[in-house]
Amino acid sequence: MQNLLTLKSLTLCAAFAVSLGASAHAADLLEKIKADKVFTVATEARFAPFEFVDDGKIVGYSADIMQEVMKALPGVELKRLDLPWQGILPGLAASRFDYVVTSVTVTPERMKAYKLSAPVADATMAILKRKGDAEISKPEDIAGKPVGSQAGSAQLKALETFSAELKAAGKDATTVSSYTDFSEAYADLGAGRLRAVVNSLPNLLEAARQRPDAFEVVLPTFGPKTYFSWAGRNDTDSATLNAFMDSELAKLNASGKLAEFQKKWFGAQMELPATLPATE
Known part of the structure; x- marks a missing residue:
């Protein structure tokens, strides 16, 4: 009887091990x-x-x-x-x-x-402005102006951090607005409701390429690589x-x-x- 129980135990253990292996394989x-x-x-x-x-x-x-x-x-x-x-x-x-x-x-x-x-x-951060906006020639010039970016994005966080740094340096506070996607922010920039949009440089270069009569990129970039x-x-x-x-x-x-x-x-x-x- 003891041998029979041992055999059954070994069989159950083996089946359990196979089951675990199959589950692990299926989970991959x-x-x-x-x-x-x-x-x-x-x-x-x-x-x-x-x-x-x-x-x-x-x-x-x-x-x-x-x-x-x-x-x-x-x-x-x-x-x-x-x-x-x-x-x-x-x-x-x-x-x-x-x-x-x-x-x-x-x-x-x-x-x-x-x-x-x-x-x-x-993905280094940069700024897009309306073409011909002479008041913005470098990143620091967004101080005191309405600027937008995408809600929940690292770009928005970078904008908020940069805005706080400008304020700590004694400059006017930037009004930060967030959007569901960047196309909405670009539309508000084009319509004059924003003075700038913060996004990653490759995206802004594409936006300026698509609408060279409306937008231009402000360089240099800002923040870390x-x-x-x-x-x-x-x-x-x-x-x-x-x-x-x-x-x-x-x-x-x-x-x-x-x-x-x-x-x-x-x-x-x-x-x-x-x-x-x-x-x-």
């Missing part, structure tokens, strides 16, 4: 994507030239990169969810999709909360997917493909580190 997000043949990513397709809608399709710098990445996932469909920026990182944390393929500005807080990819572009990344969940189930995405981005960087896309969408190549630099 990259394997699940391959099995389901669908890779669901979130993007904000109102962030030209990174992601935007043209003729009913999501196009741009990130879309071109993902087209290359998907070659390493044969037979898998890319499903892109076009969402407002404010819901993207919370949606990732809630597992509403697999990965974020939109421009996520790197911050210390986001590096702790998510697994950010290798840098995909420069900053980068855009993509984002995955910072958990065990997502580890192989995160490693896969980093590997594919590294291959595209080494092959010169990223530089090719940068020249296509921004007019020049960006100098990007291979990995994310440490942040304070």
Whole structure:
């Protein structure tokens, strides 16, 4: 009887171990994507030239990169969810999709909360003004003026920080307004309701290129050097997917493909580190 009980116990233990192994395998997000043949990513397709809608399709710098990445996932469909920026990182944390393929500005807080990819572009902050506005010739000139940026963005936080620094230096307070997306802020700038908009330099260069009669970029940039990344969940189930995405981005960087896309969408190549630099 004791031998029979021992045999049953061993059988149950073995079955439990197999069950655990199967559960761990099923939980691996990259394997699940391959099995389901669908890779669901979130993007904000109102962030030209990174992601935007043209003729009913999501196009741009990130879309071109993902087209290359998907070659390493044969037979898998890319499903892109076009969402407002404010819901993207919370949606990732809630597992509403697999990965974020939109421009996520790197911050210390986001590096702790998510697994950010290798840098995909420069995201250093700059200022857009109405063409011919002689009162704004450098970043400090926004003091005392109405300035806008996107709600919930690192760009808005950078604007608020910079505004506080100007006020601490004895300059007039900047009136800060937030918008659901940058197109609304650009519209208010064009209409005269704002004097400037703060965004990352590549986006502002594109806005000025699209409307050279209305806008111009104020240089130099302000604040620390900053980068855009993509984002995955910072958990065990997502580890192989995160490693896969980093590997594919590294291959595209080494092959010169990223530089090719940068020249296509921004007019020049960006100098990007291979990995994310440490942040304070």
